[in-house]
Amino acid sequence: MKSKSRQKEIKKILMTGNEAIAQGAIDAGCRFYAGYPITPQNELTAYMARCMPDSGGVFVQSESEVAAINMVFGASCAGARSMTSSSSPGISLKQEGISYIAGAELPAVVVNIMRGGPGLGNIWPSQSDYFQATRGGGHGDYHSIVLAPSSVQEAYDLMFLAFDLADNYRNPVMVLGDGILGQMMEPLQVTSHKSQVTGQKAVVCLPIGKATSQKTWALTGCEGRNPNIIKSFRMKEGDLEKLNLALQKKYKAIRQKEARFESLFLEDAKIIIVAYGTMARIAKGAVGMLRAKGKKAGLLRPITLWPFPEKVFKDLQARNSKLKTLLVTEMSYGQMLEDVKLALDGKLKVEFLGRAGGGVPTEEDIIRKAGKIL
Amino acid sequence: MKEAQKIFSRPRSLRNISTHYCGGCGHGIAHRLVAEIVDELGIRERVIAVAPVGCAVIAYDYWDFDCSEAAHGRALAVATGIKRVRPQNIVFTYQGDGDLAAIGTSETIHAANRGENVTVIFINNAIYGMTGGQMAPTTLLGQRTATTPAGRQIGVHGAPLKISEMLALLPAVKYIERVSLHSPQEVLKAKSAIKRAFQSQIDNLGFSMVEVLSACPTYWDMPPKKALDWIRDVMSKEFPLGRIK
Ligand SMILES: Cc1ncc(C[n+]2csc(CCOP(=O)(O)OP(=O)(O)O)c2C)c(N)n1
Numbered sequence A: 001m002k003s004k005s006r007q008k009e010i011k012k013i014l015m016t017g018n019e020a021i022a023q024g025a026i027d028a029g030c031r032f033y034a035g036y037p038i039t040p041q042n043e044l045t046a047y048m049a050r051c052m053p054d055s056g057g058v059f060v061q062s063e064s065e066v067a068a069i070n071m072v073f074g075a076s077c078a079g080a081r082s083m084t085s086s087s088s089p090g091i092s093l094k095q096e097g098i099s100y101i102a103g104a105e106l107p108a109v110v111v112n113i114m115r116g117g118p119g120l121g122n123i124w125p126s127q128s129d130y131f132q133a134t135r136g137g138g139h140g141d142y143h144s145i146v147l148a149p150s151s152v153q154e155a156y157d158l159m160f161l162a163f164d165l166a167d168n169y170r171n172p173v174m175v176l177g178d179g180i181l182g183q184m185m186e187p188l189q190v191t192s193h194k195s196q197v198t199g200q201k202a203v204v205c206l207p208i209g210k211a212t213s214q215k216t217w218a219l220t221g222c223e224g225r226n227p228n229i230i231k232s233f234r235m236k237e238g239d240l241e242k243l244n245l246a247l248q249k250k251y252k253a254i255r256q257k258e259a260r261f262e263s264l265f266l267e268d269a270k271i272i273i274v275a276y277g278t279m280a281r282i283a284k285g286a287v288g289m290l291r292a293k294g295k296k297a298g299l300l301r302p303i304t305l306w307p308f309p310e311k312v313f314k315d316l317q318a319r320n321s322k323l324k325t326l327l328v329t330e331m332s333y334g335q336m337l338e339d340v341k342l343a344l345d346g347k348l349k350v351e352f353l354g355r356a357g358g359g360v361p362t363e364e365d366i367i368r369k370a371g372k373i374l
Numbered sequence B: 001m002k003e004a005q006k007i008f009s010r011p012r013s014l015r016n017i018s019t020h021y022c023g024g025c026g027h028g029i030a031h032r033l034v035a036e037i038v039d040e041l042g043i044r045e046r047v048i049a050v051a052p053v054g055c056a057v058i059a060y061d062y063w064d065f066d067c068s069e070a071a072h073g074r075a076l077a078v079a080t081g082i083k084r085v086r087p088q089n090i091v092f093t094y095q096g097d098g099d100l101a102a103i104g105t106s107e108t109i110h111a112a113n114r115g116e117n118v119t120v121i122f123i124n125n126a127i128y129g130m131t132g133g134q135m136a137p138t139t140l141l142g143q144r145t146a147t148t149p150a151g152r153q154i155g156v157h158g159a160p161l162k163i164s165e166m167l168a169l170l171p172a173v174k175y176i177e178r179v180s181l182h183s184p185q186e187v188l189k190a191k192s193a194i195k196r197a198f199q200s201q202i203d204n205l206g207f208s209m210v211e212v213l214s215a216c217p218t219y220w221d222m223p224p225k226k227a228l229d230w231i232r233d234v235m236s237k238e239f240p241l242g243r244i245k
């Protein structure tokens, strides 16, 4: 029999990224999950099937990704913290639903464990859905908030932030990982969290069937109040423009407040490697090896891909006059690259190293390319 | 002398505004029947409706209870999410034939097969009203529409889809009835069927649906009276009225 103190000691558990995302979501108060199987994120769906009912939540294996995202729309309407997950081809199918969620201003979390494309592509890791994730993806002038974890621990931790941001801004939040992150196992520390958005203790989970005082807009039956209507449709002249202006105002606030990044050696680097997610792990290794050889390399890792942490890029020159070049590296043919260039506005040189379709730039590739530049 | 008694008035669940529907359209009658039943069952404060994309897209402007929109065809996925999270509420979708039986066929069949304890009001008007009178899956053979200018042909367009009969095959489907709005008597029968469908949900029996044959005089290119007669004489021959399950 385990003693209480012994139980307390076992704080780290070994988990895949997919499982950590699922557990993180449940711990963050997610009580509705719908999904359709697709590799390389199947462990996430299976974990939800196993653990969601014990947590008092609902698991539905939907007939398609289209159905899954619309079930999330419904569950979110009814006030529950809700999410779905998939991989690239399935995420393409969810775009209509994500656009409706953005238009109806509903909170929802969508996880994309990216694989190679276009088309059916393959099941190997990729970062080729950056444009789709950060530019809206579906129709209309909208943005999802996009979070990019680069470790199993961070994948878990960011689920709290994802649900807090979704609720706080009533906006879709996408957690963007890749097949490596989803499949790799790492020790994970399960913790209780404070909301990074409101500073309050997180978890505003709505027990199934209970009304919520926090979400006064939710559909719970109109007992004791006027009926609520949830919709994106705005037919009357001028109404849709008004909605769009309100959305733009919200996006501006998100841009100002919610950009996040991690950095290393920005102050003295002659070259900064820019990467997110799994690629940032590899880039970090390369930066360490370059430093060991006496080469002044640094790292900039956007954690939020939308909003893109523009300011840190804009300030680089003022902070460090020796900095000459940024080397962007991605498992794609240059998607985040465009945001880096936009942020720098031509002020610094930008080089690129990328592979996709299953290819992953290695530490050696990065070191070689950086060596040529330096 | 007896005091005058008010025996007919607007249901509490129907807002006091005029609808955007064309003259002779069945949608307005169907909305009213739903509102009357919601009142009679005393569930106005518990009910959550899911509106379609189709002519009834703004049904939430007419009903006076909680409502959500759904993307075209996705109403039953949205209803699934709502009902699973709030099983104590009464959840129903209101969908046209394009919404339910073309673009949303998959969501319809699977919600029914899972036995989602929700109610569906399925408005079959044999046409796409909102987009200008194109062929629906339920369009009759020979019927002229914007996209079947020479009439629907079985060898080219397939036969009218009988989604109610298809769904009746599924074990988790507990109640299906086809009704019509072509005469006052039929309207009363439609009302009883809608009541039974909601009662089935209240009793937690599983999936329930009422298919309502409803006129679209505008895109059938008929005056309202003729449209009603067409339902009686032609459409209800293809789609027989009565309890299906
Ligand atoms: C994804 C998508 N495709 C097409 C449309 C256009 N559209 C709106 S309503 C409709 C069909 C409506 O027909 P039905 O469901 O039979 O309802 P009715 O208007 O006849 O009541 C279509 C095709 C849309 N809004 N969304």
Ligand code: SF4
Pocket: B020, B021, B022, B023, B024, B025, B026, B027, B055, B125, B129, B130, B215, B216, B217, B218, B219
């Ligand atoms: S087009 Fe047809 S279905 Fe639409 S409102 Fe007019 S009559 Fe009714």
